[in-house]
Amino acid sequence: MRAAAEQGEKMSMNNDHSERCCHQDRVTVEVEPPRETLEVPEGSSLSHIVTALCAHCRDASENGFAHRSPQPLPSRQIIINLVEDLRAVLFPGYFGTSEINIENMPFHVGSSLDNLLRTFSEQIRRGICFRCPKGAGNPSINCTDCERRAHQVTRDFMARLPAIQKMLAADVRAAFEGDPAATTPDEAIFCYPGILAVTNYRIAHELHLLDVPVIPRIITEHAHAITGIDIHPGATIGEGFFIDHGTGVVIGETAIIGNRVKFYQGVTLGARSFPRDANGNPVKGIPRHPIVEDDVTIYSNATVLGRITIGRGAVIGGNVWLTHNVPAQGRVSQGALREDAFQDGGGI
Numbered sequence: 610m611r612a613a614a615e616q617g618e619k620m621s622m623n624n625d626h627s628e629r630c631c632h633q634d635r636v637t638v639e640v641e642p643p644r645e646t647l648e649v650p651e652g653s654s655l656s657h658i659v660t661a662l663c664a665h666c667r668d669a670s671e672n673g674f675a676h677r678s679p680q681p682l683p684s685r686q687i688i689i690n691l692v693e694d695l696r697a698v699l700f701p702g703y704f705g706t707s708e709i710n711i712e713n714m715p716f717h718v719g720s721s722l723d724n725l726l727r728t729f730s731e732q733i734r735r736g737i738c739f740r741c742p743k744g745a746g747n748p749s750i751n752c753t754d755c756e757r758r759a760h761q762v763t764r765d766f767m768a769r770l771p772a773i774q775k776m777l778a779a780d781v782r783a784a785f786e787g788d789p790a791a792t793t794p795d796e797a798i799f800c801y802p803g804i805l806a807v808t809n810y811r812i813a814h815e816l817h818l819l820d821v822p823v824i825p826r827i828i829t830e831h832a833h834a835i836t837g838i839d840i841h842p843g844a845t846i847g848e849g850f851f852i853d854h855g856t857g858v859v860i861g862e863t864a865i866i867g868n869r870v871k872f873y874q875g876v877t878l879g880a881r882s883f884p885r886d887a888n889g890n891p892v893k894g895i896p897r898h899p900i901v902e903d904d905v906t907i908y909s910n911a912t913v914l915g916r917i918t919i920g921r922g923a924v925i926g927g928n929v930w931l932t933h934n935v936p937a938q939g940r941v942s943q944g945a946l947r948e949d950a951f952q953d954g955g956g957i
Contacts, residue, residue: 680738688732688827694725695812699774703798726763733766733821734759740822762819769815776848780807783851787871802836803852813842844878846870847903857910861898867921868903875910881932902937 697705698721701714709717737755784797784804791797797804809832813825825842833839837856840846844860847868852858854874860866864878880897900918907913908927915932919925923935926942935941 681735682739683732683735683823683827685827685831687728688824689831691725691729691732692809692812692828692831694721695770696808698722698725698770699777699808700798703795722767726767729766730759730763732824733762733816736822736824737762762816762821765819766815773811773815776811777804777808779848780804780850783849783869783871784853787851788853802838802855806832806836806838806840806852806855806858807846807850808832810840810842810844810846814844814846817842844898854909863896863916864898865900867901867905870901870903871906873907873909873927876907877912877914879912879914881915 694705697703698718701718702709705721706717734756737759741755781794781797781804784801785791785794788797791801806829809828813828816828817825829840829842838852838858840858840860841862841864843862844864844866846860846866847870849869850866851871852873853871857875857877858872859877859879861879866878878899878901883895883897884892886892896916899913899915901907901913902919902921902923904922905919905925906923907919907925908929910927911925911929911931913919913925913929913931917932917934919931919935920937920939922937923939923941925931925935926940928943929941931941
């Protein structure tokens, strides 16, 4: 009996221990209270919001934008992708497919151009239709003139690619020779934001000369977003152009820049002021930005404004505010820093 009692007591202790262990292993789960139903104010249902948004897009007089054409607009993302494909054509082996050599280069470049021809033509057609008055507001009109012009413009643009590549080769050479930190021209191609921005500019500038709407600005503003370098596609820039460092450079629409010109970061070629028409709107398209002749160097954060001329070989120092002409070989810098020492109240 004694043994049985001890056995019963032992079993009871084991049961207590098991209950304690099971209690310790339990996980408390908190039940989330039911969420309150979102109440939509009257007149703010999804259908009302959609109607209001679409109504705003129909009236450009109210908000400054409207999808006026029944034709689809250019695709910003497709255009950006096209520029990257063009970069691979202009610098074969550096961008896109890297397994390119002299033997297989014609195949890769030819294949890329064949694909580019079709896609680029469609985006250019959309850009031309965007500005074409024939089909505006009338989806039944299919403007065949826009399509024919798009095909011709695309072929004219493709024919200019060798000239663009030659200009870019001079730009790369200027970057390598103008920056002691550059170890090879390849480094400038791969790494320098100035080369990226100037490549986009040279592509966009040719499209601008061919009177393609919208697309040139998309191309240069994409480079602006990446590098901080803002070059309007309407600007005229000669060969061997080098932007060192680059961030903050601004080059306006009607600026003219000669050959072998070098800018540092923060340089602005801007407009002082512009006339307005009878309605108070700025008159567009008139020359209002500086002319920079050959072999000029402009150092960081210089601001050059208005239709003035910086003569050949001139040097503009950093942080200068310039609104007048500079002769050839001229030198412009900030006024010398003046330091005065006063003793015993002298000079006060």
